[in-house]
Amino acid sequence: MTTLHLIELSCPVCARSFRSQTVVATNGFGGKRTDFHERAAGMQPLPYFVHLCTQCGYAGVTRDFGDEVELTDLIRTRVWSELGPALRHALPSGSLKYEHAARVAEWMGQDARYLADLYLRAAWCCVDEGDVEAERYFRRHAAWRFAEALDAWDGVPAEERAVITYLVGELWRRVGDDVQAQTWFDRVEDEVTEPSAQAWVLEVAAQQKLAPREWFT
Ligand SMILES: [Zn+2]
Structure with a gap:
């Protein structure tokens, strides 16, 4: 069972305050796919590890909404112009939240491994959403980013x-x-x-x- 609770967040791009659900606990896993996608019993927790501001399209994990987050004007502009419009014709699904979080993380210069994990989670959400085309799109992005991380000098620890x-x-x-x-x-x-x-x-x-x-x- 997945247990959620509400947290208050403030968007660092548009200053909107909103409430979002976050995962407190999961248990009763119902198996793991061969791409490490764990299946929880009941409601799937995956979409609730990331948060999305539905006013401007900014997304990230809880710390991406913290007081210490500093965004450049260029990133703010890109959020409004490249992420905001997507909200007009798509529901803020789990995969959309991870996609937006990945785009923001990329603009903030996060490493390839981190981006790969976000794209992988977007693909996993698509499995639960039954969207095969988007699932493949995100799997490709995850594969490219993991490959990039493997190519980087210290992108992946030797034992991984x-x-x-x-x-x-x-x-x-x-x-x-x-x-x-x-x-x-x-x-x-x-x-x-x-x-x-x-x-x-x-x-x-x-x-x-x-x-x-x-x-x-
Ligand atoms: Zn916002």
Whole structure:
């Protein structure tokens, strides 16, 4: 069950005060997909880890609404002109909230790994929203950002490189690009730093390459 509670937020772009729901607790997980998307029992908590100002379109996690947030005039302008209009013809769904949070995070110069996580969560929301086209769009963005993080000198800690490499393969598999998927699954072996602890990553990469499953057992 997912437990939510209301918090008061003040938008750093348009100064609007509003209330938003946030996740207090989740339990009773109903399994995990092979892209690490956890399924909660009952209502899915994912959309409530990010908040959106429906007046200007600014979005982020709770700290992005804190007093210490400093935004440049350019970012404010871009929020109004590039994010605000989307609210006229789309409901503030979970995926839209994560997409806006990712765009803001990008303008603020956040690293590729952080952006990748936001796009991945946008894709997961699309699964729950039943929007296959948008799901693929966000999976691609997540895959590109994770790949960028792997390319950066310190974008991903050494002990996480194997699992992120696997995840990029799994994202491409779920997009339907089997060629890219296989290439990434094949790279996992070279990224393993602790053979016994990471044996499961090699196993799941081999499985997803040859006989893919949608859920971890
Ligand atoms: Zn606002």
